Amino acid sequence: MGDSTTSTTAAGQAPRPQETKKATVAPTRWADLEDEAPEESSASSTSEAKAALELDVENLAIDENKKINKFLDEPEDSNIKAVTSGDTPYTSAFTFEELKLSPELLKGLYVEMKFEKPSKIQAISLPMILNPPFMDLIAQAHNGSGKTTCFTLGMLSRVDPNIKAPQALCICPTRELAIQNLEVLGKMGKYTGITSECAIPMDSTNHIPINKRPPVTAQVVIGTPGTIKKWMSAKKLSVIHVKILVFDEADHMLAEDGFKDDSLRIMRDIERMSSHCQVLLFSATFNETVKNFVSKIVKRDHNQLFVKKEELSLESVKQYKVNVPDELSKVMVIKERIFEFGERLGQTIIFVRTRNSASTLHKSLVELGYDVTTIQGALKQEDRDKIVKEFKDGLTQVLISTDLLARGFDQQQVNLVINYDLPVKHDNRTEPDCEVYLHRIGRAGRFGRKGAVFNLLCGDMDQMIMSKIENHFGTKVAEVHDWRNEEDFKAALKAAGLL
Numbered sequence: 001m002g003d004s005t006t007s008t009t010a011a012g013q014a015p016r017p018q019e020t021k022k023a024t025v026a027p028t029r030w031a032d033l034e035d036e037a038p039e040e041s042s043a044s045s046t047s048e049a050k051a052a053l054e055l056d057v058e059n060l061a062i063d064e065n066k067k068i069n070k071f072l073d074e075p076e077d078s079n080i081k082a083v084t085s086g087d088t089p090y091t092s093a094f095t096f097e098e099l100k101l102s103p104e105l106l107k108g109l110y111v112e113m114k115f116e117k118p119s120k121i122q123a124i125s126l127p128m129i130l131n132p133p134f135m136d137l138i139a140q141a142h143n144g145s146g147k148t149t150c151f152t153l154g155m156l157s158r159v160d161p162n163i164k165a166p167q168a169l170c171i172c173p174t175r176e177l178a179i180q181n182l183e184v185l186g187k188m189g190k191y192t193g194i195t196s197e198c199a200i201p202m203d204s205t206n207h208i209p210i211n212k213r214p215p216v217t218a219q220v221v222i223g224t225p226g227t228i229k230k231w232m233s234a235k236k237l238s239v240i241h242v243k244i245l246v247f248d249e250a251d252h253m254l255a256e257d258g259f260k261d262d263s264l265r266i267m268r269d270i271e272r273m274s275s276h277c278q279v280l281l282f283s284a285t286f287n288e289t290v291k292n293f294v295s296k297i298v299k300r301d302h303n304q305l306f307v308k309k310e311e312l313s314l315e316s317v318k319q320y321k322v323n324v325p326d327e328l329s330k331v332m333v334i335k336e337r338i339f340e341f342g343e344r345l346g347q348t349i350i351f352v353r354t355r356n357s358a359s360t361l362h363k364s365l366v367e368l369g370y371d372v373t374t375i376q377g378a379l380k381q382e383d384r385d386k387i388v389k390e391f392k393d394g395l396t397q398v399l400i401s402t403d404l405l406a407r408g409f410d411q412q413q414v415n416l417v418i419n420y421d422l423p424v425k426h427d428n429r430t431e432p433d434c435e436v437y438l439h440r441i442g443r444a445g446r447f448g449r450k451g452a453v454f455n456l457l458c459g460d461m462d463q464m465i466m467s468k469i470e471n472h473f474g475t476k477v478a479e480v481h482d483w484r485n486e487e488d489f490k491a492a493l494k495a496a497g498l499l
């Protein structure tokens, strides 16, 4: 359908005229329907790091009766609730040293990652993850709060360097997220010598049929469910030694309209082969249905960390709505009101609902002389990888994306998100997809950085959907008064701390 999206790649700061290059479109021929339902993220803030220092260690002791412990009483910090289980006394870490990580991992954290101290979710969850009896964990924490580090350290700490076989598995909803997580693992684990491999559909240029591939010997495997399942059934990925299984964006991985069947099958196969495998489920969002379901599929004794939905929006990211009279005005707002501040803003992601919409907006912006790239699931794997890499390297400034990148995508320089189309449910376009909304806006404001979101609304339906989103999160999204007035946008960006 909208499969003729062109992609312009170019270096540069703010959008600038550029040459466009036609990206060929490949049919969806891989098992992971990654592009149709994207994912994740929510934030923590610099206050997270501070919060780690302020953690009330006493309150982290486990409650035998599985009572809900409120960890933190500070207004900002009161939003993670935990249900702990078993009889291991947990204390929370204030420093990475206290986690008794290996010197190689500490070096990775300080030298490669340049982290100083654990964020709140890290301080709370790592003692649960790293210590016997290695209980299962369902953990929810804000977008951008550092969940990746929690499960990456979990995986790296559990691997026995002497066993040259897969021992840790991480499953993600998109190839982009699998690649990103593998990169983080490689960097954090640089001094450990632990090997890793990405299990994602191969690009067309170096495709090797599965039966011609040697079995996987990497100690950590990170990938998408379709490929992991395929490698397992082809007996190329042995799970006998797997002792830790991670689901990133776990709510989506276990949702009916997500990857539930694949995820469950992988989980069951591993449980059959490997006697005690720790399961970690991480996401910024867990709706009630998924929450109930995941609590049932993990072992009876498990730990949980949850955040109320009303407390999931990021304080550091200012949300705005802009009413425009028609679709064309949306393009004008982007061009004349927002991109006007071009060089002074960081990187921008514009979210659209469909591949068609991506393609149309891309063309309009390119015609107006802007330098943008577009990513969506119908592009060839190698084009997707290239577009993401260029954006991550800062070679491109503005990225148009379907919900493919809504979850998990981490680029600290992104401080502006534009919802060109509001996120709606696939099966009912009059209902907002509040989880996707939260994940989209969480692409800005990573780890407490400042950010702004503009929701472009056209017509009654959009307004109704926006107000449902506001009700869901119990927030009021500020309105940019006049879409024609540059000063209003300037004031909004100023209030968000971006100008």
Ligand code: ADP
Binding pocket: 040, 041, 042, 043, 114, 115, 116, 117, 118, 119, 122, 141, 142, 143, 144, 145, 146, 147, 148, 149, 408, 410, 412, 446, 447
């Ligand atoms: P999420 O919780 O959304 O998965 P990520 O794990 O992607 O968040 O982390 C968001 C950003 O915060 C990343 O760029 C990561 O490098 C950074 N980060 C994570 N933990 C720390 C820390 N302890 N100190 C400083 N930065 C951190």
Ligand code: MG
Binding pocket: 040, 041, 147, 148, 248, 408
């Ligand atoms: Mg994440």
